[in-house]
Amino acid sequence: MLRKPATLKDVAALANVSRATAARALNSYGYVGDETAQKVHAAAEKLGYRGNRLAQALRNGQLPIVGCILGDIQNPFFARIAHDIEALARECGYNLVIGSSEEELGQEVSLLESLQSLSIRGFIVAPTSAESNAHLLRLIAENVPLVLIDRVAEGVDCDSVVVDNEGGARKAVEYLIAMGHRRVGLLQDDMRIFTSRERMSGYRAALAAGEIAPDDRMVSVSQSTVDHAVDATIRLFSQKTPPTALFTVDSLMTQGALLAFRSMGISIPHDVSLIGFDDFNLATFTDPQITVVSQPVAEIGRAAARLLFDRLSGKSGQPQKFRFETKLIVRGSVSRRRGV
Amino acid sequence: MLRKPATLKDVAALANVSRATAARALNSYGYVGDETAQKVHAAAEKLGYRGNRLAQALRNGQLPIVGCILGDIQNPFFARIAHDIEALARECGYNLVIGSSEEELGQEVSLLESLQSLSIRGFIVAPTSAESNAHLLRLIAENVPLVLIDRVAEGVDCDSVVVDNEGGARKAVEYLIAMGHRRVGLLQDDMRIFTSRERMSGYRAALAAGEIAPDDRMVSVSQSTVDHAVDATIRLFSQKTPPTALFTVDSLMTQGALLAFRSMGISIPHDVSLIGFDDFNLATFTDPQITVVSQPVAEIGRAAARLLFDRLSGKSGQPQKFRFETKLIVRGSVSRRRGV
DNA sequence: AGACAATGTGAGATCGATCTCACACATATT
DNA sequence: AATATGTGTGAGATCGATCTCACATTGTCT
Numbered sequence: 001m002l003r004k005p006a007t008l009k010d011v012a013a014l015a016n017v018s019r020a021t022a023a024r025a026l027n028s029y030g031y032v033g034d035e036t037a038q039k040v041h042a043a044a045e046k047l048g049y050r051g052n053r054l055a056q057a058l059r060n061g062q063l064p065i066v067g068c069i070l071g072d073i074q075n076p077f078f079a080r081i082a083h084d085i086e087a088l089a090r091e092c093g094y095n096l097v098i099g100s101s102e103e104e105l106g107q108e109v110s111l112l113e114s115l116q117s118l119s120i121r122g123f124i125v126a127p128t129s130a131e132s133n134a135h136l137l138r139l140i141a142e143n144v145p146l147v148l149i150d151r152v153a154e155g156v157d158c159d160s161v162v163v164d165n166e167g168g169a170r171k172a173v174e175y176l177i178a179m180g181h182r183r184v185g186l187l188q189d190d191m192r193i194f195t196s197r198e199r200m201s202g203y204r205a206a207l208a209a210g211e212i213a214p215d216d217r218m219v220s221v222s223q224s225t226v227d228h229a230v231d232a233t234i235r236l237f238s239q240k241t242p243p244t245a246l247f248t249v250d251s252l253m254t255q256g257a258l259l260a261f262r263s264m265g266i267s268i269p270h271d272v273s274l275i276g277f278d279d280f281n282l283a284t285f286t287d288p289q290i291t292v293v294s295q296p297v298a299e300i301g302r303a304a305a306r307l308l309f310d311r312l313s314g315k316s317g318q319p320q321k322f323r324f325e326t327k328l329i330v331r332g333s334v335s336r337r338r339g340v
Numbered sequence: 341m342l343r344k345p346a347t348l349k350d351v352a353a354l355a356n357v358s359r360a361t362a363a364r365a366l367n368s369y370g371y372v373g374d375e376t377a378q379k380v381h382a383a384a385e386k387l388g389y390r391g392n393r394l395a396q397a398l399r400n401g402q403l404p405i406v407g408c409i410l411g412d413i414q415n416p417f418f419a420r421i422a423h424d425i426e427a428l429a430r431e432c433g434y435n436l437v438i439g440s441s442e443e444e445l446g447q448e449v450s451l452l453e454s455l456q457s458l459s460i461r462g463f464i465v466a467p468t469s470a471e472s473n474a475h476l477l478r479l480i481a482e483n484v485p486l487v488l489i490d491r492v493a494e495g496v497d498c499d500s501v502v503v504d505n506e507g508g509a510r511k512a513v514e515y516l517i518a519m520g521h522r523r524v525g526l527l528q529d530d531m532r533i534f535t536s537r538e539r540m541s542g543y544r545a546a547l548a549a550g551e552i553a554p555d556d557r558m559v560s561v562s563q564s565t566v567d568h569a570v571d572a573t574i575r576l577f578s579q580k581t582p583p584t585a586l587f588t589v590d591s592l593m594t595q596g597a598l599l600a601f602r603s604m605g606i607s608i609p610h611d612v613s614l615i616g617f618d619d620f621n622l623a624t625f626t627d628p629q630i631t632v633v634s635q636p637v638a639e640i641g642r643a644a645a646r647l648l649f650d651r652l653s654g655k656s657g658q659p660q661k662f663r664f665e666t667k668l669i670v671r672g673s674v675s676r677r678r679g680v
Numbered sequence: 681a682g683a684c685a686a687t688g689t690g691a692g693a694t695c696g697a698t699c700t701c702a703c704a705c706a707t708a709t710t
Numbered sequence: 711a712a713t714a715t716g717t718g719t720g721a722g723a724t725c726g727a728t729c730t731c732a733c734a735t736t737g738t739c740t
Contacts, residue, residue, distance in 0.1 A: 005456075005457075005482065007725090007726055007727085008726065008727060008728090009726075009727095017689075017690085018689065018690045018691075019690085019691095019726090019727080019728085020689075020690060020691080020692095020728080020729080020730095021688080021689055021690070023727065023728060023729085024688090024689090024728095027727095027728085029728095029729095030688085030689095030729090031686085031687050031688050031689080032687095032688070032689085033687085033688060033689085036688080036689085050453060050456070050457045051457060051726085051727070052398075052457060052459065052725090052726050052727070053454075053457045053458045053459075053727095054394060054397055054398050054403060054457075054458055054459045054725090054726080054727095055398055055695090055725075055726035055727045055728090056726080056727055056728080057394055057695095057727095058392075058394050058395055058398050058694095058695050058696070058725090058726080058727085059694075059695055059726085059727055059728055059729090060695085060727095060728080061695075063394060063458075065437070065458075072423065073413060073419050073422055073423050073426070074416070074419050074420055074423050076414070076416070076419075079413050079414050079416075079419045080414055082413055082438070083412065083413050083414050083440060086413070086438060086439065086440050087440065087442075090439070090440075090447075090451070095437050095439065095451075095454060095455060095458070096437065096438055096439070097405070097435050097436065097437050097438075098422070098426060098436055098437075098438045099426065099430070099435065099436070100423060100426050100427065100430075102427075107430075111430070111435075113390065114393075114435060115435060116345075116390070117345075117390045117391060117392060117393045118393045118394055118403075118405075118435070119392065119393075119394045142345070226621075255621060255625075258625060281566075281595060281621075281622060282621060282622045282625050285595075285598060285622050285625055285626050286625045286626070287627050347695090347696055347697085348696065348697060348698090349696075349697095357719075357720085358719065358720045358721075359696090359697080359698085359720085359721095360698080360699080360700095360719075360720060360721080360722095361718080361719060361720070363697065363698060363699085364698095364718095364719090367697095367698085369699095370699090370718085370719095371716085371717050371718050371719080372717095372718070372719090373717085373718060373719085376718080376719085391696085391697070392695090392696050392697070394695090394696080394697095395695075395696035395697045395698090395725090396696080396697055396698080397697095397725095398695090398696080398697080398724095398725050398726070399696085399697055399698055399699090399724075399725055400697090400698080400725085401725075
């Protein structure tokens with residue numbers, strides 16, 4: 001019983017006019033007689049006519065959809081961003097296609113290709129890799145609006161919205177050092193990821209400022225999931241001389257660290273101090289509450305979306321690079337280290 | 341410097357053949373000479389030809405995109421579902437458009453219309469309202485594959501994946517009653533929402549089984565956000581004779597209740613017992629850990645996606661209705677009520 | 681009355697990919 | 711030799727909406 005949706009032709013036929021006239025009436029341009037216009041509208045109403053956006057898009061070359069490629073929507077940070085982008089897109093009459101790269105470059109590339117062949121109008125991407133960016137450069141060369149979010153990529157000159165990762169990490173680690181810690185652990189994800197590099201470099205800078213030699217044994221790398229972070233933390237703290245403080249680079253890792261500490265019977269902040277990058281719902285429910293570096297997550301998505309829609313509405317000019325400040329929120333997960 | 345993407349015509353021209361032949365070579369159907377095929381492939385390669393999926397979709401009437409309309413991607417429950425759907429869609433060569441209804445019927449309707457006019461192939465929807473469903477019925481009448489998720493709608497006969505909300509709620513409230521509570525509060529969201537109704541009805545059934553008269557003063561309604569839930573909880577517990585136990589219908593509400601209790605100086609489980617519907621990351625980090633009714637969230641999204649793709653690949657037959665069991669996970673947020 | 685605008689309408693081209701059909705030429709079959 | 715089959719190719723229609731252009735019809739101005 002599949003009733004095909006009504007087309008403009010059907011409307012025109014019912015109203016006894018040509019397709020051209022029907023189009024004029026419905027989109028109100030050019031000359032149309034009042035009576036004719038009414039007939040057309042009545043016919044459209046009666047048939048439940050809804051224009052085929054596909055055909056429209058084919059005609060004018062662009063589909064009112066924006067693409068958004070993030071690492072993982074399950075990360076609350078990305079979920080919030082996706083939500084805000086979708087909301088703004090909706091206001092602007094766009095829809096949002098979401099793809100998860102799962103932090104795999106190949107996935108990101110193929111997702112982007114498949115979306116581009118849909119004549120999608122613009123992209124917001126959190127690039128998996130800071131270096132491999134031929135696919136992004138191609139977009140720019142083809143003049144497709146692109147906004148990078150959370151992360152930038154080397155040599156890719158386009159709009160972007162990031163936070164001061166290095167500064168945030170540095171503040172956190174400096175604070176730990178000021179509290180007397182000298183063996184400060186770092187739990188981070190893949191070094192290909194821009195934020196990871198920057199946070200690592202903030203970590204290093206803080207160590208250097210504290211005249212502490214970097215020590216690879218204090219650094220553990222894992223995928224950004226709770227489970228992987230648990231393992232990585234356990235590895236880090238099973239050493240003979242484990243860190244006395246830990247800095248984790250995102251909220252999933254922070255959760256993993258908390259779970260690992262619990263399972264190992266390590267208590268915070270008595271046995272180990274902890275600071276996480278990115279504030280999250282859980283942070284104030286634990287005992288003690290977790291000290292974090294917070295990012296203005298409510299602004300990031302909206303800022304990126306606004307940049308994209310500005311481009312889409314024709315604004316040209318130099319790429320705009322936003323960099324939001326981060327803030328150290330001191331709660332109770334860090335204690336002063338005596339002696340050693 | 342906007343270089344338009346190469347079209348089939350360009351490829352055909354470069355290879356010195358007609359469009360028809362080029363199409364045959366690239367999609368390998370019909371007869372094509374070996375040499376010709378090679379020429380075409382070489383030309384396509386050289387021009388970086390990527391078919392225009394828009395034009396293809398217009399031709400065959402369907403776009404390889406599925407639409408997913410959920411309440412709010414920020415709810416970890418929906419985030420997980422969205423993630424799983426996207427992953428399966430990707431495997432099947434589809435992309436995913438996500439829309440947030442924000443629990444507004446109007447939003448849901450307009451989102452659905454706008455996506456349908458894109459010739460999108462199928463939908464997974466968590467309907468805002470259990471009753472207002474003309475838009476869903478229309479989809480079915482037009483034979484568009486539709487899978488309802490988390491919630492069903494009255495009279496809408498299609499594939500669906502839900503959990504046993506009533507049973508879950510009932511188990512929770514019966515447990516509270518068995519622990520000696522007689523003033524059991526309910527913190528729920530809008531009654532138009534299917535899950536809300538079902539959970540309410542489980543709550544009522546448990547009260548009835550315990551021979552406790554329902555009392556409207558024990559029920560507080562709010563939007564499903566942490567902030568609204570805080571207010572609603574405060575209202576509930578500012579009464580002369582507040583509940584001694586509380587059942588919350590989703591994880592955001594549970595978080596709200598926890599925050600409210602903290603701000604009111606109410607301690608769990610000493611002053612009040614708490615059970616939440618839907619397990620969530622925070623539940624095991626609090627002290628005490630929160631007793632919850634858990635749903636098999638990892639299966640829901642995949643099940644729905646599988647149903648949808650089965651339909652898309654032509655499977656017909658009676659609508660399939662999945663209903664997953666829920667499980668009461670007893671942790672430490674409920675204590676036995678003595679005396680009263 | 682004749683010229684010239686303003687108004688209203690339809691035929692047909694276009695976007696890009698695909699598919700049907702007709703036609704060419706070869707080889708195979710009686 | 712005449713017909714059938716197999717192979718390879720291109721012209722043109724199609725999907726649905728839109729836009730350009732040409733053609734009417736009215737009204738207005740000298």
